[in-house]
Amino acid sequence: MTEDETLYVAARVSDMPTAHVPSFKVPCSDCGEDVWISEGMEKHWSTMKIVCTACALRITSESEGPHKIDIVPENITGIIKYLRSRGIG
Numbered sequence: 001m002t003e004d005e006t007l008y009v010a011a012r013v014s015d016m017p018t019a020h021v022p023s024f025k026v027p028c029s030d031c032g033e034d035v036w037i038s039e040g041m042e043k044h045w046s047t048m049k050i051v052c053t054a055c056a057l058r059i060t061s062e063s064e065g066p067h068k069i070d071i072v073p074e075n076i077t078g079i080i081k082y083l084r085s086r087g088i089g
């Protein structure tokens with residue numbers, strides 16, 4: 001990935017079965033797992049690489065930064081749940 005690529009981190013559908021805001025499912029651009037992206041955030045994700053929480057962690061841990069990551073509030077619940085399931089946080 002390039003340094004100026006911005007990641008839009010989205011909660012996996014498998015981690016968060018119900019979206020809290022109007023959302024639809026798209027595949028993670030890295031692993032293909034379905035993730036939630038909210039309709040109201042189109043101005044963000046339409047210009048970014050959409051990745052799931054697992055890929056975001058892997059990408060940021062495997063390569064040197066800087067990374068620009070955008071985590072939207074409605075996805076934090078799913079991300080925290082994911083991190084706890086991995087014993088992080």
Ligand SMILES: [Zn+2]
Pocket residue numbers: 028029030031032033051052053054055056
């Ligand atoms: Zn992924």
